Amino acid sequence: MYEQDVAVYDSRPSPEPAYKHARPTTERTWIKWTLIGIAVAFMALIILLPLVIVFVEAFRKGVETYFKSFNDPKSLAAIQLTLTVAAISVPLNLVFGVAAAWCVAKYEFWGKSFLITLIDLPFSVSPVVSGLVYVLLFGAQGWFGPFLKANGIEIIFAVPGIVLATIFVTFPFIARELIPLMQDQGTGDEEAAISLGATGWQTFWRVTLPNIKWGLLYGVLLCNARAMGEFGAVSVVSGHIRGKTNTMPLDIEILYNEYNFTAAFAMASLLAALALVTLLFKTILEFRFGDELAGTRRH
Amino acid sequence: MEIRVQDIRKEFSRYPALNDVSLDIRSGELIALLGPSGSGKTTLLRLIAGLETPTSGRIFFGDEDASFKSVQERNVGFVFQAYALFRNMTVLENISFGLKVRPRATRPPAAEIRRRAMELLDLVQLSGLHNRYPQQLSGGQRQRVALARALAIEPRVLLLDEPFGALDAMVRKELRKWLRDIHDRTGHTTVFVTHDQEEALELANRLVVMSQGKIEQVGTPDEVYDRPANPFVFGFIGESSSLPVTVENHELWVGGRAIGLPAPHEATGQAQLYFRPHDVELVEDGAALAGVVAASRRVGGTRRVELEVGGYPERIEIDLPFDHPAGEKTRIAFRPKRWRVFEGAKT
Numbered sequence: 001m002y003e004q005d006v007a008v009y010d011s012r013p014s015p016e017p018a019y020k021h022a023r024p025t026t027e028r029t030w031i032k033w034t035l036i037g038i039a040v041a042f043m044a045l046i047i048l049l050p051l052v053i054v055f056v057e058a059f060r061k062g063v064e065t066y067f068k069s070f071n072d073p074k075s076l077a078a079i080q081l082t083l084t085v086a087a088i089s090v091p092l093n094l095v096f097g098v099a100a101a102w103c104v105a106k107y108e109f110w111g112k113s114f115l116i117t118l119i120d121l122p123f124s125v126s127p128v129v130s131g132l133v134y135v136l137l138f139g140a141q142g143w144f145g146p147f148l149k150a151n152g153i154e155i156i157f158a159v160p161g162i163v164l165a166t167i168f169v170t171f172p173f174i175a176r177e178l179i180p181l182m183q184d185q186g187t188g189d190e191e192a193a194i195s196l197g198a199t200g201w202q203t204f205w206r207v208t209l210p211n212i213k214w215g216l217l218y219g220v221l222l223c224n225a226r227a228m229g230e231f232g233a234v235s236v237v238s239g240h241i242r243g244k245t246n247t248m249p250l251d252i253e254i255l256y257n258e259y260n261f262t263a264a265f266a267m268a269s270l271l272a273a274l275a276l277v278t279l280l281f282k283t284i285l286e287f288r289f290g291d292e293l294a295g296t297r298r299h
Numbered sequence: 300m301e302i303r304v305q306d307i308r309k310e311f312s313r314y315p316a317l318n319d320v321s322l323d324i325r326s327g328e329l330i331a332l333l334g335p336s337g338s339g340k341t342t343l344l345r346l347i348a349g350l351e352t353p354t355s356g357r358i359f360f361g362d363e364d365a366s367f368k369s370v371q372e373r374n375v376g377f378v379f380q381a382y383a384l385f386r387n388m389t390v391l392e393n394i395s396f397g398l399k400v401r402p403r404a405t406r407p408p409a410a411e412i413r414r415r416a417m418e419l420l421d422l423v424q425l426s427g428l429h430n431r432y433p434q435q436l437s438g439g440q441r442q443r444v445a446l447a448r449a450l451a452i453e454p455r456v457l458l459l460d461e462p463f464g465a466l467d468a469m470v471r472k473e474l475r476k477w478l479r480d481i482h483d484r485t486g487h488t489t490v491f492v493t494h495d496q497e498e499a500l501e502l503a504n505r506l507v508v509m510s511q512g513k514i515e516q517v518g519t520p521d522e523v524y525d526r527p528a529n530p531f532v533f534g535f536i537g538e539s540s541s542l543p544v545t546v547e548n549h550e551l552w553v554g555g556r557a558i559g560l561p562a563p564h565e566a567t568g569q570a571q572l573y574f575r576p577h578d579v580e581l582v583e584d585g586a587a588l589a590g591v592v593a594a595s596r597r598v599g600g601t602r603r604v605e606l607e608v609g610g611y612p613e614r615i616e617i618d619l620p621f622d623h624p625a626g627e628k629t630r631i632a633f634r635p636k637r638w639r640v641f642e643g644a645k646t
Contacts, residue, residue, distance in 0.1 A: 191350055192383035194370045196397035196452055206400070210387035 054272045057265035069263035074243040078251035079270070081159070085234075085247060086227040089166040093223055096167075097174025098216065102208070104175075105182030106190065119175050122168055130168045131236025134161055157239030162247065165233035170223045177219035178212055185211055214289040218282065225278040229271055300360055300455040300488045301326045302347060307356035309342055316342045318512040319356070324456075324490060329482050331499035332492045334509035335535070340492045341460055343509070347490065348458050349373045360455060376449030376487070378459040382441045384433040390444050391416050391429035397452035419447040422481065439470040446478075450485065459491035463498065475502055496536050500524065508532050530641050533573045540615045542588075542608060543644065544572045551640065554609030559586030562640055569644045574635035577601070577618040581625055587632040590615060595626055602626045 026032070059066055069075060100119055104112060122130060136142050138155040148155060155161045189211060193203040209216075231249040238245045242254060248271055255264035302324040309317040317339045324330055332340040345351045347358060349370040357366045365373055384393050394416040398407060407415070420426050423443040433441055442462060449457060462478070463471040479502055482489050493499050499506050500520040508515045508523060508531075515535075516528040527533035534541070545552040546567050551560040559582075560572075590606025593614050597603075602621040605614040617633060619626050 188379055188381055188383040189385060191370075192377070192379060192385070192448075193396070193400075195348060195350070195375060195377040196400065196448065197371050197374070198396070198400040199371070202400045206396075207385055210385075 051272060054265055054268050057261060058269040060265075061262050065262055066266050066269075069260075069266040072263070074246070075251060075263065075267060077243045078246045078248050078267070081162070081246065082228050082248040084159070085162050085166050086224055088163050089170060089227050090220060090224050092167055093170055093174055093227075094216070094220060096171065097178060097219060097223075098212075100175040101178035101182050101212075104179050105185075106187050116179070119172055122171050127165075127169055127230065127232030128236055131165050131233035134164055134168075134233075134237050138164075156237050157241070157245060159245065161237035162234050162245065165237045166227050166230055169230050169233050170226045173223035173226060174216065174219035177215050177222070181212055181215045182208075214285060218285050221278050221281055221285075225275055228274060302456060302488065302490075303357075303359040304343070304347065305357045305359065307343070307346060307358065308354045309339075309346060309351060310354045315512055317346070317353075320512070320514055322507060322514060322517065324488060325505075326488055327486050328504045329479070329489045329491075329502060330505045330507060331503035332490065332507045332509060333494070333496060333499040333536075334515075335494060337511070338509040339512040340494075340507075340509050344458050344460055344490060344492050347456070348375045348377050350377070374452065374455050376452060376454030376457045378442075378445045378449050378457070378462055380461040380464055382433070382445045384441055384444060384448070386433050388432075389429065390420065390425065390431050390433070390436070393433070393444055394419055394448045394451050396448065416447075416451060419451055422450070422484075423447045424477075437470075438466050439474055442466065442474060443477075446481070450487075454487065457487040457489040459489065461492055461494070463495075464493075471498070478502065500536070506536075508535060510535070525637075527573075527639065530571060530573065533639060533641075538576050538616075538618075539573055540576050540617065541571055541573045542611060542615055544570050544640070546570050546640070546642075553588060553611075556609075557586050558588045559634055560638060565640050565642055568642070571641045571644070572635075572638060573641065574638040576603070576616045578636050578638075579617045579633045580636055581619075581631065581633050583632070587634045588615075589630060589632045592629050592631060597621045604631065606631060 027035070070079075100115075103109075104116060104119075135156055138144050138148060138161065140149065140156070142156075153160075155164070189207050190203050193207045194200075198206065228247075229249060230247075231253075234247055235250055235253075238247065238250055240246060240250060240254065242251070246254065248267055252264050252267045252271070255261075255267065304320060304322040304324075307317055307320045308315065320339070320343060322343075332343060334340045342351060346353055349365070349368060349372075353366065357364060359365060360373065385396065388396065391413070395412045398412045398415065401407075406412075417426070417429065420429055423446055425440060425443055425447070428436070428440065433444070436444065446459075446462075463474055466474065475498060491502070503520060505517060505519055506523045507517050510531055516523055516532045518526075523532060523536055527536060530541070533539050542553065544558070546562050546565045546569075549561060549563050549565075550557050551562050551570070551572060552558065562570075588608055590608040592604055593607050594605040595602060600621055601618045602623065604617050604619060604626065606617065608615050617631075625631055
């Protein structure tokens with residue numbers, strides 16, 4: 001009572017309240033710890049534990065067995081195919097992504113918001129559906145089926161189909177990362193470059209690309225992780241021929257269904273390790289160049 | 300380089316930003332495009348640069364029709380409002396960019412490019428900062444780098460878009476003097492956009508006052524200030540007070556009383572009187588404008604007095620020296636020493 005009534009008029013330093021360090025937005029202690037506890041338990045159960053299990057299961061029968069499972073030529077072929085598919089689809093999506101982001105961020109045109117929605121389509125549509133679409137287009141009974149067969153071109157149940165499906169699924173990653181960044185940067189730097197006499201090509205290489213390089217790398221990392229890990233769409237178009245059209249995720253499924261748990265988890269541990277490396281790079285990028293990724297700082 | 304803008308019209312999705320604007324820019328002059336936001340001044344500057352294409356009309360650089368030339372072909376130095384420095388390049392790299400991107404045939408050798416860039420850095424008084432990145436510079440320094448970068452390509456004309464808009468008042472004043480100095484030394488035809496009339500009056504050889512996509516008046520700072528062409532210019536440039544009056548018997552009348560100002564050329568009827576608040580004399584007797592003091596406050600070295608005159612609802616402002624005894628009175632009679640009358644009611 002006393003404090004409330006007099007504090008306003010009192011010129012002496014007011015007695016320090018006990019709750020001085022508690023910020024107004026903070027909950028009471030027991031609520032705080034209950035909420036944190038629930039969140040941590042949830043994270044551990046849903047995310048951390050499965051990750052640990054992958055490695056535990058992979059090494060269950062010892063290090064020797066673990067490495068022996070990679071000696072299988074069919075497994076090696078799967079690893080090779082996955083790397084090949086990523087090596088083709090990621091660079092292509094890099095070009096598509098930069099072109100799409102450039103177009104959306106630097107120009108105004110009719111149907112722009114439709115284009116942005118279209119870029120997002122692979123995120124919202126089930127990967128199985130996207131795989132199926134390619135079967136309907138290029139499969140033996142598909143629209144282009146007879147034409148392809150007549151010319152001896154194999155797409156479905158072959159590497160081109162897998163690449164197509166992977167490109168479709170990973171299309172948004174780079175474009176989505178670049179669009180907000182480039183929109184935020186605006187066209188000022190490009191205008192400055194052309195006013196100084198630079199051609200469009202010089203402007204792109206010397207001004208635009210350096211401005212987006214970290215965001216681009218970030219997008220490529222995410223795109224690559226997904227390209228190597230994609231299951232659904234690839235599963236539909238691959239045909240599951242071990243040693244020929246089986247990627248790592250598909251191989252894991254087959255090995256698992258054959259009760260070859262160690263080999264399955266060994267392969268899975270490779271994918272998981274890849275994910276961890278991606279995460280590490282991603283974190284380093286965010287830590288080091290966070291401002292250029294989010295594009296919050298201008299000049 | 301002389302620049303002629305001929306009947307330029309620019310529409311942004313059917314909305315006209317510029318309405319048949321014509322303007323002659325003389326070789327070597329420092330000319331200001333001045334106007335409130337939305338007056339089309341930046342659009343006009345960007346049209347001259349080639350960063351926008353006109354809906355109709357032509358732009359001449361000397362005798363050459365540049366209307367459909369690309370930005371690169373026009374060879375203009377453009378300084379952007381937000382500087383637009385390349386953040387991945389050092390100061391030196393920024394300045395030499397324009398020379399480095401030239402085709403091999405016209406590109407000077409690397410040592411020459413470096414020498415010229417260092418020379419320009421010296422001109423803009425930033426020697427020693429050539430290895431800094433734009434983020435490591437203050438606003439005023441960035442602006443100077445932007446200017447050096449624009450000058451490096453030996454432009455035919457220098458265009459500046461609100462060059463000091465983002466700087467604080469002190470830096471702004473300093474850079475203004477400095478820009479004037481650079482202009483006098485290099486002799487480039489320079490066009491700059493500003494909404495700051497003080498900047499325009501102090502810097503420019505000539506002013507172009509714009510409003511709503513039209514040019515209201517072109518003239519030297521003194522012409523525009525002393526003989527505004529219309530009520531808009533009078534109100535926009537400098538302080539002004541205005542009051543509705545009646546013209547009768549070649550004299551001005553307020554509230555049924557002659558106020559002692561002759562109007563030999565104006566037609567009888569409604570009119571609007573404009574004068575500068577500081578350009579008045581107090582009168583003891585005789586015909587004058589008489590007002591009741593409604594408010595008075597000191598602004599630095601002057602006292603600004605608000606008067607209610609002749610039942611007119613808006614208050615009229617006049618300036619007196621802050622220690623003038625009349626500042627204490629409740630009624631003041633005064634006459635403008637210089638004034639303008641525009642016929643017709645206030646628009």
